[in-house]
Amino acid sequence: EADIYQTPRYLVIGTGKKITLECSQTMGHDKMYWYQQDPGMELHLIHYSYGVNSTEKGDLSSESTVSRIRTEHFPLTLESARPSHTSQYLCASSEGLSGLDSKSLFADTQYFGPGTRLTVL
Amino acid sequence: QKEVEQNSGPLSVPEGAIASLNCTYSDRGSQSFFWYRQYSGKSPELIMFIYSNGDKEDGRFTAQLNKASQYVSLLIRDSQPSDSATYLCAVNSGGFNKFYFGSGTKLNVKP
Numbered sequence: 001e002a003d004i005y006q007t008p009r010y011l012v013i014g015t016g017k018k019i020t021l022e023c024s025q026t027m028g029h030d031k032m033y034w035y036q037q038d039p040g041m042e043l044h045l046i047h048y049s050y051g052v053n054s055t056e057k058g059d060l061s062s063e064s065t066v067s068r069i070r071t072e073h074f075p076l077t078l079e080s081a082r083p084s085h086t087s088q089y090l091c092a093s094s095e096g097l098s099g100l101d102s103k104s105l106f107a108d109t110q111y112f113g114p115g116t117r118l119t120v121l
Numbered sequence: 122q123k124e125v126e127q128n129s130g131p132l133s134v135p136e137g138a139i140a141s142l143n144c145t146y147s148d149r150g151s152q153s154f155f156w157y158r159q160y161s162g163k164s165p166e167l168i169m170f171i172y173s174n175g176d177k178e179d180g181r182f183t184a185q186l187n188k189a190s191q192y193v194s195l196l197i198r199d200s201q202p203s204d205s206a207t208y209l210c211a212v213n214s215g216g217f218n219k220f221y222f223g224s225g226t227k228l229n230v231k232p
Contacts, residue, residue: 042222108153110211112166
């Protein structure tokens with residue numbers, strides 16, 4: 001079982017507030033990801049990281065920012081929350097080995113945290 | 122065209138039947154393929170991983186890969202009501218930002 005944690009699990013907050021969603025993993029994985037998922041809808045990649053001091057934007061435009069100062073920690077910040085940010089936010093990590101052998105390909109497996117359900121009023 | 126296509130369902134099968142879930146992908150360079158299960162309100166959890174053409178079995182689950190047809194499927198034998206969930210197909214085309222999830226197929230197993 002993957003050891004990846006997210007806090008808070010649920011958050012209800014007013015418009016305009018700054019919030020940080022926490023994500024930590026204890027597996028030493030290099031790659032980490034943030035996804036946004038509305039109920040019954042598909043996952044959208046909003047940020048990812050190759051490793052420490054590496055962050056990239058994903059396919060879905062997002063007003064959030066991320067940082068990766070430590071391998072195990074990948075927080076996501078919204079400077080000014082809006083109702084349109086209401087969604088479920090899922091953090092994931094993968095080992096991320098290079099190569100085409102079975103072990104390396106399996107290392108791309110993403111393990112998900114329990115998610116943070118955010119409601120902005 | 123989406124990178125990964127799945128029928129959204131719902132797919133309804135009776136308890137004890139075989140459920141067949143399908144997924145197609147657009148990038149011929151895709152190298153590894155994953156099936157995740159997601160219960161309502163929960164996060165996705167890995168069921169199986171496959172990278173070679175053919176079948177791979179794990180308990181009641183069998184993943185099938187056909188790279189020539191760009192097709193991957195998941196068979197669930199002896200379906201149980203606890204299998205009722207959304208099943209996500211994911212494809213990795215080799216690059217960091219080339220890991221794509223399908224929109225998922227909702228499976229209902231009726232007692």
